[in-house]
């Protein structure tokens with residue numbers, strides 16, 4: 001099976017794939033966002049657009065950016081094309097996002113998570129951060145990933161599986177930490 005890679009979508013072609021996958025999933029498939037999911041963050045040159053690929057195919061996306069609160073990053077627009085789900089693409093995209101924010105010195109990453117995906121995020125170390133709130137008219141669970149804490153554990157060489165609740169048998173539980181070092 002071909003390896004799944006994640007990278008920053010900086011070329012026009014990669015950016016186009018990123019936007020098309022988002023549109024396909026959030027506008028056409030889920031219909032949670034009407035007409036277009038493009039917003040002001042997409043025009044911000046500091047925003048990081050990410051794609052995941054397998055072989056020559058681009059099959060998933062995520063987006064992240066620094067908020068105006070010191071040390072606080074936000075991740076959103078996590079999407080894997082329907083035919084490629086349950087193949088660890090989503091996990092790789094989230095790990096790429098948190099690693100990128102951690103390397104940039106972030107302390108925490110926030111996300112509004114669709115309720116059906118809360119377990120997915122819990123399993124990779126995200127915590128609830130308050131009650132569900134409406135986002136695009138649909139209830140989402142605010143969740144948080146503690147980047148600084150993960151970085152501290154890496155630097156201290158402390159085993160992290162239990163702390164971050166990364167199940168040991170899953171896809172290279174320590175991969176997140178390796179990429180952060």
Ligand SMILES: CC(C)(COP(=O)(O)OP(=O)(O)OC[C@H]1O[C@@H](n2cnc3c(N)ncnc32)[C@H](O)[C@@H]1OP(=O)(O)O)[C@@H](O)C(=O)NCCC(=O)NCCS
Nearest residue numbers: 078079080085086087088089090091113114116117119120
């Ligand atoms: C949510 C999403 C990104 C997950 O991506 P994915 O590539 O399917 O997830 P992965 O394969 O990396 O998941 C890893 C594990 O989590 C599980 N998982 C995936 N989605 C899950 C969910 N919603 N709830 C619980 N477990 C989930 C997978 O089955 C897999 O477990 P396994 O290894 O025991 O089989 C994908 O389903 C998607 O794009 N959904 C539509 C868009 C969306 O909802 N985006 C997120 C908005 S918050």
